[in-house]
Amino acid sequence: MTTPETTRWLSSEEMEAWLPLIRIVTLLPQVLDRQLRTDVGITHVQYHILTRLSAAVDGQLRMSELADGVAISLSRLSHAVSTLERHGWVTRAAAKDDGRGQTAMITEEGRQLLQLAAPGHVAKVRSAVFDNLTEADITQLADVANRIAENLEP
Amino acid sequence: MTTPETTRWLSSEEMEAWLPLIRIVTLLPQVLDRQLRTDVGITHVQYHILTRLSAAVDGQLRMSELADGVAISLSRLSHAVSTLERHGWVTRAAAKDDGRGQTAMITEEGRQLLQLAAPGHVAKVRSAVFDNLTEADITQLADVANRIAENLEP
DNA sequence: TAAGATTGAATGCTCAATCTTC
DNA sequence: GAAGATTGAGCATTCAATCTTA
Numbered sequence: 083m084t085t086p087e088t089t090r091w092l093s094s095e096e097m098e099a100w101l102p103l104i105r106i107v108t109l110l111p112q113v114l115d116r117q118l119r120t121d122v123g124i125t126h127v128q129y130h131i132l133t134r135l136s137a138a139v140d141g142q143l144r145m146s147e148l149a150d151g152v153a154i155s156l157s158r159l160s161h162a163v164s165t166l167e168r169h170g171w172v173t174r175a176a177a178k179d180d181g182r183g184q185t186a187m188i189t190e191e192g193r194q195l196l197q198l199a200a201p202g203h204v205a206k207v208r209s210a211v212f213d214n215l216t217e218a219d220i221t222q223l224a225d226v227a228n229r230i231a232e233n234l235e236p
Numbered sequence: 237m238t239t240p241e242t243t244r245w246l247s248s249e250e251m252e253a254w255l256p257l258i259r260i261v262t263l264l265p266q267v268l269d270r271q272l273r274t275d276v277g278i279t280h281v282q283y284h285i286l287t288r289l290s291a292a293v294d295g296q297l298r299m300s301e302l303a304d305g306v307a308i309s310l311s312r313l314s315h316a317v318s319t320l321e322r323h324g325w326v327t328r329a330a331a332k333d334d335g336r337g338q339t340a341m342i343t344e345e346g347r348q349l350l351q352l353a354a355p356g357h358v359a360k361v362r363s364a365v366f367d368n369l370t371e372a373d374i375t376q377l378a379d380v381a382n383r384i385a386e387n388l389e390p
Numbered sequence: 391t392a393a394g395a396t397t398g399a400a401t402g403c404t405c406a407a408t409c410t411t412c
Numbered sequence: 413g414a415a416g417a418t419t420g421a422g423c424a425t426t427c428a429a430t431c432t433t434a
Contacts, residue, residue, distance in 0.1 A: 089355040099378035102385035214387035224253035231256035233368035
């Protein structure tokens, strides 16, 4: 805990950005999780894991790369992959080159689940976020969101 | 599950906004929770609850208003307030006007916790988000984040 | 000793059920 | 019956400990 003697509080301009941002950060997972849960029974993080795998060569990635891609801890990923594995959507195997490594691979059933889930998910992403934005807004968003995301480390 | 015959997938421009946005939405809670947890032992949602209460008249709010302000379900709020209450940072009381209502009120200890927590929290908010943004970025962010947040419902 | 990954316990969140008052 | 709020069960996430290989 590094406590400076005098804190530079957020300005009103910063607050006007911060308040809606935490609102988004709180609400968006609820909205995405709920849609995916009720429709196909997975969380958004699990959906994200499956999409990363489906886009990878041979449908497989090292656990640590996958964790980086989805921006979650290895522990969280390991638990999530266990759940996906239990449902038959993912399999695990030892990595070829590194004896310590594990790779997660999406199964055919996993790809089918993704096909089933994708339309409803995209529809929700549109209605929750993009439908209310102009093209200019989207460019602005890409711009500033990328700048924040780059700087953000776990 | 409303599945249209033909899905309008995200364009590459939309993807360029969406990917960093989910990265932020995934990482920011981890970053904020970790700082507050290790420094003062509360989550960011609990911190947010306390700040809302501290800013309210008499330091108190109806549970349902508080839930709206923090953008979480009543159930989640009720559990969180129970935890805060157990630590002596919040008390509950029956609402005056409505026999069904409950009000949560921040205690003196709760205000002290907030004073203790605030500098470290603001420092983290700065280093994680604002330090890497120009004034123009912040205006853009406020603009587009407000537009998204307005449209976003649980 | 460090890196990759997993595990179990503790805590937080969601969902459905419930209770009380309107 | 609906609105405000709480509760408990089940699942998700964090943290620290552990194991294996580099």
